[in-house]
Structures are given as structure tokens and as C-alpha cells.
Amino acid sequence: MMDEAIRFEHVSKYYGSELVISDLNLSIPSGKFFALLGPSGCGKTTILRLIGGFEHLTSGKIFLEGKDVTNVPVNKRRTNTVFQQYALFPHLNVFENVAYGLMIKGLPKAQIKERVLKVLHKVHLERQVYKSISQLSGGQQQRVAIARAIVNEPKVLLLDEPLAALDRKLKEDLLFELIELQYELKTTFVYVTHDQVEALAVSDRMAIMSPDGEIEQLGSPKEVYEFPRTAFVAQFVGKTNLFKGVLSCTETECSLVVPGIDAQHIFADRSKSWVYDGNEVLLSVRPEKIEIEKRELEGFSNHLKGKVDSIIYHGRATEYLVEIGNRSTMSTPPLSRSNLNRSHLNRSSMSRIVNVFEQNEEHFERDIIAEGDTVNLYWQKDNAVLLEK
Amino acid sequence: MRRLRRFVLPSFVGAAYLFLYLPIIVLVIFSFNNAQGTYNWHGFTTKWYVALFHSEEILMVLKNSLIVAFCSTFLSLVLGVMVVYAFKELLDRLAGLFYIPILVPEIVLSVGFLYLFSFFNIPLGLPTLIVAHTLLGLAFSVPLIHARFSEMDSNVIEASMDLGASGWQTFVRIVLPFLTPSLLSAGLLSWIISFDDFLISFFCAGSSSQTLPLYIYAMIRSGVSPVINALSTIMLVLSCLLVLIYSSIKFQSKDIV
Amino acid sequence: MRTIKEAIVDRIDYFLSLPAFIWQVLFLWIPLTIIIVASFYSRSAGLTFSFYRELFTGAHARILMRSLVLAFCNALACLIVSYPIVYFISFRASRWKGLLVFLLTLPFWVNFLVHAYSWFFILERNGLLNKVLLSLHVISDPIHIINSLKAVAIVMFHAYLPYMILPLYIIFEKFDLRLIEASMDLGANRRETFWRVTFPLTLSGAKLGFFLVMGMSFGEYVIPQLMIGDKTFFVGTLISEYFILSRQFAVGSAFTCLSALVLFVLTLFVFIGFRALKKGVR
Numbered sequence: 046m047m048d049e050a051i052r053f054e055h056v057s058k059y060y061g062s063e064l065v066i067s068d069l070n071l072s073i074p075s076g077k078f079f080a081l082l083g084p085s086g087c088g089k090t091t092i093l094r095l096i097g098g099f100e101h102l103t104s105g106k107i108f109l110e111g112k113d114v115t116n117v118p119v120n121k122r123r124t125n126t127v128f129q130q131y132a133l134f135p136h137l138n139v140f141e142n143v144a145y146g147l148m149i150k151g152l153p154k155a156q157i158k159e160r161v162l163k164v165l166h167k168v169h170l171e172r173q174v175y176k177s178i179s180q181l182s183g184g185q186q187q188r189v190a191i192a193r194a195i196v197n198e199p200k201v202l203l204l205d206e207p208l209a210a211l212d213r214k215l216k217e218d219l220l221f222e223l224i225e226l227q228y229e230l231k232t233t234f235v236y237v238t239h240d241q242v243e244a245l246a247v248s249d250r251m252a253i254m255s256p257d258g259e260i261e262q263l264g265s266p267k268e269v270y271e272f273p274r275t276a277f278v279a280q281f282v283g284k285t286n287l288f289k290g291v292l293s294c295t296e297t298e299c300s301l302v303v304p305g306i307d308a309q310h311i312f313a314d315r316s317k318s319w320v321y322d323g324n325e326v327l328l329s330v331r332p333e334k335i336e337i338e339k340r341e342l343e344g345f346s347n348h349l350k351g352k353v354d355s356i357i358y359h360g361r362a363t364e365y366l367v368e369i370g371n372r373s374t375m376s377t378p379p380l381s382r383s384n385l386n387r388s389h390l391n392r393s394s395m396s397r398i399v400n401v402f403e404q405n406e407e408h409f410e411r412d413i414i415a416e417g418d419t420v421n422l423y424w425q426k427d428n429a430v431l432l433e434k
Numbered sequence: 435m436r437r438l439r440r441f442v443l444p445s446f447v448g449a450a451y452l453f454l455y456l457p458i459i460v461l462v463i464f465s466f467n468n469a470q471g472t473y474n475w476h477g478f479t480t481k482w483y484v485a486l487f488h489s490e491e492i493l494m495v496l497k498n499s500l501i502v503a504f505c506s507t508f509l510s511l512v513l514g515v516m517v518v519y520a521f522k523e524l525l526d527r528l529a530g531l532f533y534i535p536i537l538v539p540e541i542v543l544s545v546g547f548l549y550l551f552s553f554f555n556i557p558l559g560l561p562t563l564i565v566a567h568t569l570l571g572l573a574f575s576v577p578l579i580h581a582r583f584s585e586m587d588s589n590v591i592e593a594s595m596d597l598g599a600s601g602w603q604t605f606v607r608i609v610l611p612f613l614t615p616s617l618l619s620a621g622l623l624s625w626i627i628s629f630d631d632f633l634i635s636f637f638c639a640g641s642s643s644q645t646l647p648l649y650i651y652a653m654i655r656s657g658v659s660p661v662i663n664a665l666s667t668i669m670l671v672l673s674c675l676l677v678l679i680y681s682s683i684k685f686q687s688k689d690i691v
Numbered sequence: 692m693r694t695i696k697e698a699i700v701d702r703i704d705y706f707l708s709l710p711a712f713i714w715q716v717l718f719l720w721i722p723l724t725i726i727i728v729a730s731f732y733s734r735s736a737g738l739t740f741s742f743y744r745e746l747f748t749g750a751h752a753r754i755l756m757r758s759l760v761l762a763f764c765n766a767l768a769c770l771i772v773s774y775p776i777v778y779f780i781s782f783r784a785s786r787w788k789g790l791l792v793f794l795l796t797l798p799f800w801v802n803f804l805v806h807a808y809s810w811f812f813i814l815e816r817n818g819l820l821n822k823v824l825l826s827l828h829v830i831s832d833p834i835h836i837i838n839s840l841k842a843v844a845i846v847m848f849h850a851y852l853p854y855m856i857l858p859l860y861i862i863f864e865k866f867d868l869r870l871i872e873a874s875m876d877l878g879a880n881r882r883e884t885f886w887r888v889t890f891p892l893t894l895s896g897a898k899l900g901f902f903l904v905m906g907m908s909f910g911e912y913v914i915p916q917l918m919i920g921d922k923t924f925f926v927g928t929l930i931s932e933y934f935i936l937s938r939q940f941a942v943g944s945a946f947t948c949l950s951a952l953v954l955f956v957l958t959l960f961v962f963i964g965f966r967a968l969k970k971g972v973r
Contacts, residue, residue, distance in 0.1 A: 546722025
């Protein structure tokens, strides 16, 4: 199938006696920006290296555009890798680094020069062509690494946490450039990272890996963010508030009974097998979906009252940590300053902290919320997601 | 008195350097001495330098020493690189093994070589000397090259293969250039040690082939001749030039950067 | 079915490293083994300890002792003198450092035979030293240094000084100066910082240099031969005597083994000494 760039079939990989990848079946679509997101040590880099050919798999098969490449050595695979620490050749200058792959193939000099200069133009390095590597900044070096890979027109471009070593501002700039690049080249990009901000921003499609190497969810960034399938995905990709409770269902609808709080109005997909009366489930409500107001409002399906515990200013948004109820609830509360202060208290009597994000849309706030204020939290039932426990 | 304290250390170091260079200075001065077999000064002359260039004997032993030095250096570098490239992980633990020839007193090594060659009835000569010196050279080349190789980012080798280069191409285009500094220092060290070596040559060179140190030794025992001084002075000047050229090359390449 | 070529390429690391290892085995281990074997066995006498028994004489013991003392003292003297020199070059001589290091390496280019020979010009009856001392009226008669133990000691010291300086220098260069800053930041004065921080951390270089100089001095042949000849024997000159002159290979091998053993024991003692020193400084 030409619209499938990579396919893993029952791939397993042992490192010595440790099983790192277990019976992995994965299909990566062609021509799209694919991100592999997961915490450190989950095996995502291993998957990338298996595609590139740097590691041999223990069992299973890997297909590149339909062809079985399981036993094809690194230097014969039509993939190229952008390494995390760039791995540029220190004794060659920028031009020579980028030209390396073409030179190995034995292309005529004129053609090499043309292609290299074109690619360097694409990554905005036209004025650094003959500089030595040591003279370049981190961001420039990363661009050389990218240029060196794409000049060979690989079928798949593999990127191993390429922005990890860069500072915030540079990261954002390069992120945008990568998106543009992929759009222009139409090459399949496989991007490995532990930073969910990066993954959400760049990818057309992403896979989330759990710490033990399983793919928890596969989908578009929006799908993954708005409709997480598991608690891990909900908490790893972005921040969320999780409420643990018991389903109370009638014929037509369900509600969530959360100890210490009024019953929550929820949207429940009855077609799911685990949605039935009496089952313990989790409710995920993203902080930005919650309205925080001092006054009372009408028209929201869910309402909680609480006291503002702390406020964290993020520039374009403000984060509120609101204490609600006073009895034990469930899933690990999001980290907050007050949590740290009250760690001496017994867990079961720890109060519930809810995260709320508000965009700072107005220059001058009319109704300023301060620490200690009593507030109302509102959200609509469509904006929350039920998760299996 | 306090202020004088600052000068204690520098004066000490200065005195030490003077002590170190005293024989060399004397050597150079007496290479121009117009007399032979005596330690008194009899006037300035350059005739010993002239005699040097006309001496066939000296040129021959010089040639021998150069052959042995270059061959053994070449061998120890080649073998050293092979070992280091092939066995990187194992060498992290075993590199010390190659140090042993330095730890064993040279005289024991010399005796050992003598035995080995006579045991297998190998005639003593330049080849046996080359073999022995290569062993010494390995003691330096393996640890030095290994240390440099360990500094290499292993991703770079993978990057090269990722871009289509075979193992051999990667080695020649990427690894070897990276190792060059260590090859130079190991090579230089091995070269000097071989060129300068007396003891092993004494035992293993045989009667047919003489190296420079052996020749100098014979000359010393037979009497003081300023030709030795002249020869040594020339070598000193040559090595000075070599080092200056080398460091200016290093500085030049930094300028380009 | 894999071809032979494939099999070789697969395990290319073993094949590549083989020559170097073979070299080591052939030209290091076998010769050493031969020496040891030859000390116990000869074609005429068979397997015997007799060669070793011949070594149990006062003369032999004195020779071994002499070489031990020479080796140890030489190394000690070199260490004591080198340490301040390296300290100065590394820490104090910012502008002159390059020049000083260059000057250190230059003597290596002059054959050490020539060095030793040059000392004749200085130490001889009519040599430089005597001329200077006489003209300054420090002494009235020329002093005899050549052909004595003093000459051996001086020339040995001179010859091996660079071998102590270089390892020390390498370690000093690796020393992180920020550690000194940290120590002073925590309240230690200069002297305390030196003994508690600088000294312990540079000890490894001192150890390396010490063993290097001691080992090489122990088996030294040329300098004793030139400076004192057959008057007094050292380990190096005696071994050479056995093998080159009197051709007593078996006894010679036995003596070689014995000397190596003695050196090893001394090295062990020094090693323990360094350990104690490290603990003491703590």
C-alpha cells in the first residue's frame, strides 16, 4: 500500500534479557508528519532505531513502503535520521556534511553542489555554507543535521528528539520550520519526543506510548487531546482534572457520583462495555474547559463551589488551584503549592484541588479573583470525557 | 622579606631548567671546539660539522635508525588502530594490558628478545629490531588512540552509515580523520623511542646492522670526539624546527576556523 | 549458508584486533616465559634450582640493594623537585606556559647517550664544574666526580627528571581550577586548600611518575656503565655482563627473574606507601 510508509508486524525486541518492545503492530501513514510521544524509557527511540536499521529486531517484520526491510542494513535503507545531538562530522564543514550522503552515492560534483545549496537555502543556512561546525550555534547545527538528512530525499525522515537540546524560543522557531518543511517536501516524518507540546504542534497523527512500551492511543492531535482513551493519555498529554466516582445510570442517562461532591452531570457513551450502572470510572475535565467566576451563573450542567488556594501567572493565561469539598476523592491531584504545604496531613483527609485555566483576554480584569476567594466552577457535560478506570 | 617570597618558586623553576639544559648548552658549545679528546676550549671551528657530512659511516647508521623508526612506528600505528577500532568495549578494560612493555624494565625485555630470536634461530638484524620496537610502540599507540576514540560521539558513526556509507568508507572518511591527533602524538612518541633506543638495539641488532645510538655509544667509549656534538646539535636544531612547524600548523588551522 | 567472507565480516572485530594481540603474545609473553623457564632449566643440567643458588652471595645482594636504593631515591628526588616545577607551570605561569612546556619536551629530542656523554664535559677533572669552582676559590683541588656513585646519581637524576614532570603535568592540566575556588569559598586558606584538595587529586600523577622513574632507574644500564663502569655493578650492568660478556645465560636469566621479583616487591611497598599517604592526608 503506497499510503502506508512504515508497517511493524508483530515486532518484538529484547535488549539482552529485557523485553523492550513486545508484539508491536504499528502503521505509519505516508506523506504525513507522525509523532511518537512517550515518557523517557518507554521504547520510542528504540522503535525509531528499528526503522532506521540501527537495531535488529528479535522477531517480527518491518515494511518500508510495502517492502520487507527487516534484514536490510542501515546504509542501504531509504531512511535518514536526524540525531538528537546532531552527530555532525566535526572535521567537515557545513557543505561537506550535507553533501556526504550524495558523495557516497557517487553523484557528479555539479549535481551535488546544486542540491546541497538548494537544501541549505531551505533551512535558511545560505550564508553559512563553508563554515566549520564548531562555529555554528546549536540551532544552526540542528539545521545542518536536518539538511544533511533531507538532501538525500529519503522515503522516511526519522527525527530523534531533535529539539531537546535547544532553548525555548529556538525550539518554537524550529518547530514551525519543521512543520513548513514537511508540508513542502511531502516526505513522511517520524518524530520522536517526550514533549507533548511539540508533538501536538507538529503532527498530523500521533501515537502515545505508556512507560511499559504499549501504544495507548493513536490518532490526530485533536482526537488525542480532546478524547483521551486512558487516564495516562489524559494526564500525559496536557493537564487534566480527574474525578473518580461511581456511575449511576438510568435507562437513558448516567451521572457520576463523586464522594464529597454533588452528583456530576456527564456525557456517557452507553455503547462502551464499561459504561454501566455501579461501575467505578474516571471523569476527565481539562482545566481550560472550566469557567471560574465569583458570581453565580446559569446554563452550565456542572457546578462546584470552592476556595482559591493558589494562583500561578503564565502570561497569556492564569492558572487557579481551587480547593473543593473536604473529603477524599481519587486520582492523584495535580501538583500544587498547597499540596506540598499540607503533605503532613493524612492522605484521606486531603482536600481536592481543581486546576483551572483562564485566558487573560482582557487587559484590565473587571472581576479580579484573589487567593482565598470563594469561587464557582462551571463546565458543560459535553466538555468532559469519561475514562475507564 | 615578604615580597621576596614571590620569587622563590620562579627562581627554583628557573634553576631547574638551567640544570636540565646545562649538558645541552655545553654540548652545543663544544661542538665548535677546535680540539679533540679534551675538555678544554681551544678555539672556534666548524670543521666537525663538515666532517659529519663526509662520514659515510654516520650516514649509514642514520639510515638504519630512520628505517627502523619509521617501520616500527607505522606498524604500531596500524596495529594499534585496528585493535582500537575493532575492540572498543573490550579495550575499556584491557587497554592496560598493552601498557606492560613499559612497566617491564627495558633490560628484561631486551634479554627476552635475545632469547626469542636465538631460540627460533632468527638472525639478528634490522627486522628483529623493527619487531621489538613495534612492541614498545604499541604500548603507547593503543592507550593513546583508545583514549581519543572513546571521545568520539558514537552517533557520528551511525550517522555516516545512515547516509549510505559502508563500514570501510565510514572508517576512512570519518573515524580516521577524527583519530588523527592521537595518531600524530602516538606516532611521534613511538618514533622518538625507536630512534633513541639503545638498550634493545644493543641486544637485538646484531653485529651487521648498527643504529645511531649504538654508533654513538661506540664513539663515546673510544674517546671524545666533537663529531658527536655536531651530530647532536644538528638533531636538536632539526627537532626544534619540527616542533615549531607543527605548532604553527596547529595555530594556522585554528585561524581558519 | 554463509560464505567465509560473510563470516569474516561478521566477526571483523576479532580479525582486526588479532595482529596486535598476536604481536603481544609472540614478542612479549613468550620471551618473558622463556626467561623464566631458562632460569630453571638448561640443556646440560636439566631442571634445577642451581642457577638461583649461585645468586645467594653477598655480592649479588649488595648489587640488588644498590639498585633498589638508587631507583627509589632517584624517583623520590625527581618527585620532590618536579612537583613545584609542575605546580608553577600549571598554575602560575600563564604567559610562559607554552614556552615552558615546549622547553620541557626539547631535551627528549637529544639522545640520552649524548646527554650522559655531555655530563663528562661538566663533571670531569678539567670539566666545567671544577673550572667554575676553582675560579671562585670554593675549592683548591679539582674534585673527583666522574667514575663514582655521585656521578651516577647526578646523571640519573638529570635523565629521569622529564619522565616525572610529564605525567605530573598531564594530571595537573586535568585539574579543575574551580575546585580551588570552591575550597576557598568554603573557608579554607591557601595552605589547607593545597593539602586537602590539590595534593590528593594530583597524587595519581605523582604515583604514575614515581613508578615510571623507579622502574626504569632500577634496570638502567647505560648511565652506570658510562659513569662508573665495571668498578661497581648495578642490576643493569650485571645482566648485560651475564648475557653479552660471560655468556652465562642460565644464571643471567635467574638473576633477571630475581631482579624483576625484587622490583615488584619494592613497587608493592611503594604502592602501599602511597595508599597510606592518601589516607593520612585525609
